[in-house]
Amino acid sequence: MKHMENKGLTVLRKLCNNDVNFMLEMINIFLQSTPKSILKIKTGIRDADLEQVGNYAHKLKSSIQIIGDPSLHSLLISIENLAKEGDPNKQLLKAGMELENKVEVLYTYLRDKLENPDSLV
Amino acid sequence: MANNFTVFIVEDDEWYLRMLEYHIRMNPDNIVEAYVNGKDLLKNLYRKPDLITLDYSLGDENANELIKKVKNYDPDIPIVIISGQEDVSTAVDLLREGVYDYIVKDEDTKDRIWNIIKHLKQNVNLKEELNQLRQEVAHKYDFSSTMVGESPAMQKVFTLMEKAVKTNITVSITGDTGTGKEMVAKGIHYHSKRSNGPFVAVNMAAIPSDLIESELFGHEKGSFTGANIQRIGKFEEANKGTVFLDEIGDLDLNLQSKLLRVLQEKEVTKVGGNKNVAIDVRVIVATHKDLVEEVEHGRFREDLFYRLLGLPIKLPALNKRGNDIILLAKFFIKEFIKENELEEMTFAPETASKLLAYSYPGNVRELKAIIELAAVMSDGKIIEPHDIIFSPKKPMANLMLEEKALRRHTFDILSYYLEKYDNNILKVAKVLDIGKSTIYRMLKEMEDEAYGK
Numbered sequence: 001m002k003h004m005e006n007k008g009l010t011v012l013r014k015l016c017n018n019d020v021n022f023m024l025e026m027i028n029i030f031l032q033s034t035p036k037s038i039l040k041i042k043t044g045i046r047d048a049d050l051e052q053v054g055n056y057a058h059k060l061k062s063s064i065q066i067i068g069d070p071s072l073h074s075l076l077i078s079i080e081n082l083a084k085e086g087d088p089n090k091q092l093l094k095a096g097m098e099l100e101n102k103v104e105v106l107y108t109y110l111r112d113k114l115e116n117p118d119s120l121v
Numbered sequence: 122m123a124n125n126f127t128v129f130i131v132e133d134d135e136w137y138l139r140m141l142e143y144h145i146r147m148n149p150d151n152i153v154e155a156y157v158n159g160k161d162l163l164k165n166l167y168r169k170p171d172l173i174t175l176d177y178s179l180g181d182e183n184a185n186e187l188i189k190k191v192k193n194y195d196p197d198i199p200i201v202i203i204s205g206q207e208d209v210s211t212a213v214d215l216l217r218e219g220v221y222d223y224i225v226k227d228e229d230t231k232d233r234i235w236n237i238i239k240h241l242k243q244n245v246n247l248k249e250e251l252n253q254l255r256q257e258v259a260h261k262y263d264f265s266s267t268m269v270g271e272s273p274a275m276q277k278v279f280t281l282m283e284k285a286v287k288t289n290i291t292v293s294i295t296g297d298t299g300t301g302k303e304m305v306a307k308g309i310h311y312h313s314k315r316s317n318g319p320f321v322a323v324n325m326a327a328i329p330s331d332l333i334e335s336e337l338f339g340h341e342k343g344s345f346t347g348a349n350i351q352r353i354g355k356f357e358e359a360n361k362g363t364v365f366l367d368e369i370g371d372l373d374l375n376l377q378s379k380l381l382r383v384l385q386e387k388e389v390t391k392v393g394g395n396k397n398v399a400i401d402v403r404v405i406v407a408t409h410k411d412l413v414e415e416v417e418h419g420r421f422r423e424d425l426f427y428r429l430l431g432l433p434i435k436l437p438a439l440n441k442r443g444n445d446i447i448l449l450a451k452f453f454i455k456e457f458i459k460e461n462e463l464e465e466m467t468f469a470p471e472t473a474s475k476l477l478a479y480s481y482p483g484n485v486r487e488l489k490a491i492i493e494l495a496a497v498m499s500d501g502k503i504i505e506p507h508d509i510i511f512s513p514k515k516p517m518a519n520l521m522l523e524e525k526a527l528r529r530h531t532f533d534i535l536s537y538y539l540e541k542y543d544n545n546i547l548k549v550a551k552v553l554d555i556g557k558s559t560i561y562r563m564l565k566e567m568e569d570e571a572y573g574k
Contacts, residue, residue, distance in 0.1 A: 011228050015140065022143060026136065033135045058178055062205045062226035063136045 054083035177204040274437035296436030299484030302407035318362025326368035344393020370410035
């Protein structure tokens, strides 16, 4: 978690110009909007709809790059590429589960920031 | 100068949309409108955004199709593609299609967007400045406001100019030095359909003969000593506009044939080059020479003469324009007062008579100089006859053309010779075969007369 804090919120803080209120707003939007994308990736993997998987992984990676940690960003790039390539080695299922777990850790961390905004100051 | 700058953001990722909006709105002069799909963007294009940022992966919509639709509506609206991934070939293709820039969504996006907006704002300001200057120039060469004249000869000129602006016909302007040939050429250009294109004037008499070809048609790098870079010529520079070839009668015979080829083929070849470049240029020529006579003497090609003749406009000499002299004098004084923020000035009736009696060998240009000098010399609001100072360098023959008292003729002759011999009284006395004391007496009388004593 420490690793994510250093990288992830440093970039967000820079882009928010140290404006804590705006950081909280962006965290809130992230928590509200991204679960839909995660769900689309999950259902896409389940239904073998690789176009859907690729599109949502592509969308999600930009915000994850700023708010998440680098390993999560790399995972989304892998998922996008696997979807584009047709998942020849059937790795998407595993990657999808890994995504779900890592995102859940991120959500917990971000919810904590929302509940304790002073930690952002 | 433009302050408000409207940016349309087209982005279906709520999180990223808010981030972009925040960054762009950090400058309060920027107005942001957000759209989550292309359909809503197209509906609102009539509001003329200064910039569109477009997410390349916009749901099910094809970003390339959307770009085409925006470009069809208004090719001048800059579009910046914001993409989730770095894809050089896509970026290059999009830039070829006319998008302004391609940036990747990362932590540097904010700085890139700011830079783009900064550059575009400078461009907007430059465009506004350019439009304003174009309007000013068009006004400057407005026939009715600047080409002053009620004489029948000038009315005929105006009628021909009105006809000239309607088509691309070549116009050949003749007239003595200072009659306003370039003014007429500019007047035609800035009222023609080519007014948004350049007006490029070239004075054939002012360019050394060995440089004219390069000046007119350009040159390739290394084509001659000193040609360190490739350079386009005046014809290419005037593309979509007008080229004004002043003193065309001074063009040497060798270049006349090259010019004829350019006019016939509508393409130029740079000196030292072998590639033809198509040009779309209107040609206006002017000369103070009698081209018919030049053709008769073999100094001007007959075929080029007929090619250039087009619509001939002959400008009358100022001394043939009667009361136009007073109208022009009033116009020039008004302009001079405005430019120099002086108090209103008028001409004394005697001043008008003096102006009308003069021959103006330098035509309108000379009148303008005389009036401006009079405005400077005048001590009050009325320009008196002694404020009008005719050029001492006028030829002796012109002194005789003016109708005036013998006494004035005598003064003018004395002034002429004093100027000629650098105020050497002894020399002038000898030439005129009069005594030195006579010259001193005459100078005193001239001074008294000038100051109304």
